[in-house]
Amino acid sequence: MASASNNESVLEEIRAQVKSYHFPLDEVPRLNCHDPRAERLIQNEEPVILTDTNLVASALQWDANYLGEHIGNSNYTVYFSNTHKFLYYDDKKISKVPSFVPPTRHQDLTFQEFLRKMNKWKNGDPWMYLQQSLNNTVGPRIVQDFTAFNWTWVTEQQRKNKWGPLTSNLLLVGMEGVITPVHYDEQQNFFAQIHGYKRFLLFEPGMFPCLYPYPVYHPHDRQSQVDFDNPDFEKFPKLPELRGQQAILAPGDVLYLPVYWWHQVESVPERGMTISVNFWYKSAPTEKVVYPLKPQQKVAMMRNIEKMICDVLVNVEEVGPLMQSMVLGRYT
Numbered sequence: 001m002a003s004a005s006n007n008e009s010v011l012e013e014i015r016a017q018v019k020s021y022h023f024p025l026d027e028v029p030r031l032n033c034h035d036p037r038a039e040r041l042i043q044n045e046e047p048v049i050l051t052d053t054n055l056v057a058s059a060l061q062w063d064a065n066y067l068g069e070h071i072g073n074s075n076y077t078v079y080f081s082n083t084h085k086f087l088y089y090d091d092k093k094i095s096k097v098p099s100f101v102p103p104t105r106h107q108d109l110t111f112q113e114f115l116r117k118m119n120k121w122k123n124g125d126p127w128m129y130l131q132q133s134l135n136n137t138v139g140p141r142i143v144q145d146f147t148a149f150n151w152t153w154v155t156e157q158q159r160k161n162k163w164g165p166l167t168s169n170l171l172l173v174g175m176e177g178v179i180t181p182v183h184y185d186e187q188q189n190f191f192a193q194i195h196g197y198k199r200f201l202l203f204e205p206g207m208f209p210c211l212y213p214y215p216v217y218h219p220h221d222r223q224s225q226v227d228f229d230n231p232d233f234e235k236f237p238k239l240p241e242l243r244g245q246q247a248i249l250a251p252g253d254v255l256y257l258p259v260y261w262w263h264q265v266e267s268v269p270e271r272g273m274t275i276s277v278n279f280w281y282k283s284a285p286t287e288k289v290v291y292p293l294k295p296q297q298k299v300a301m302m303r304n305i306e307k308m309i310c311d312v313l314v315n316v317e318e319v320g321p322l323m324q325s326m327v328l329g330r331y332t
């Protein structure tokens with residue numbers, strides 16, 4: 001296990017190597033999980049990098065060969081993209097947008113087939129990202145490592161924060177340099193880094209007006225329309241107000257990624273493939289609505305209003321005009 005100090009020096013190197021954007025980035029706090037400040041940040045639903053959780057200590061030996069040897073020969077979902085960006089889309093919403101062209105495609109491959117493609121990858125080939133729920137079809141050795149995760153710690157966190165059930169653990173194996181563009185999820189997330197380095201850009205839920213998400217009915221629901229590498233300040237005039245935080249994760253680090261927080265995730269270039277496992281939990285049910293509403297609650301409310309208007313109008317072309325006639329000259 002790398003000592004804390006040379007982990008810190010590698011992190012410093014990476015901070016100097018990574019790309020900067022048009023918006024300012026603070027650093028997400030990096031704290032020992034026993035530090036009371038860490039507990040407070042989690043209770044306040046603010047991101048924090050947790051060290052010494054041992055959450056995935058049993059998996060720190062995972063690398064391409066180990067997984068290739070022990071993960072078994074069941075199929076895994078491998079996404080392919082002509083660029084290094086993997087924009088998520090919801091198949092079920094494509095019917096609502098006939099002109100939609102999926103930016104990625106996926107194929108079921110055994111882990112060994114995925115590794116073979118990785119080893120003979122050359123410039124011009126599509127980029128690849130393996131993403132698969134960890135389930136009981138994996139080989140016995142991986143089951144053993146998975147069983148040895150620090151479930152005591154993470155289950156205690158789930159209880160203390162009154163989260164709902166664990167919904168899934170995604171195994172993520174990415175080529176160096178791949179990017180999951182900025183989006184938000186509707187679940188609490190403990191993101192465990194196992195191999196290689198990942199850089200998160202994080203934006204609080206209140207940054208919603210600066211990130212211009214696609215309509216809820218769109219296949220890219222929950223994703224921002226903004227391309228950070230080519231920001232369109234005319235189309236998105238509130239972009240200059242965007243500011244965020246950065247978290248660079250080393251193997252063994254766990255990022256608490258609060259529900260509704262926007263994030264863009266990059267497998268740090270030239271630092272090899274990345275292996276991660278996330279832990280998605282249903283968020284705690286809102287006990288009593290307290291005013292003023294939290295930004296997360298406003299996002300949830302806006303989603304419900306959009307869904308209702310789309311259901312009633314059926315033709316999504318009518319949604320914009322109706323919402324504009326509601327606010328233009330009346331609330332603006």
Ligand SMILES: CC1(C)c2ccccc2-c2ccc(C[C@@H](CC(=O)O)C(=O)C(=O)O)cc21
Nearest residue numbers: 079086088089129131172180185189265278
């Ligand atoms: C890009 C990809 C492979 C994908 C393709 C198609 C459908 C879904 C997804 C999906 C979902 C989650 C992640 C993990 C992570 C981002 C990261 O680590 O890259 C993240 O956002 C989170 O843990 O919340 C990655 C993906």
Ligand SMILES: [Zn+2]
Nearest residue numbers: 183184185263
């Ligand atoms: Zn996500």
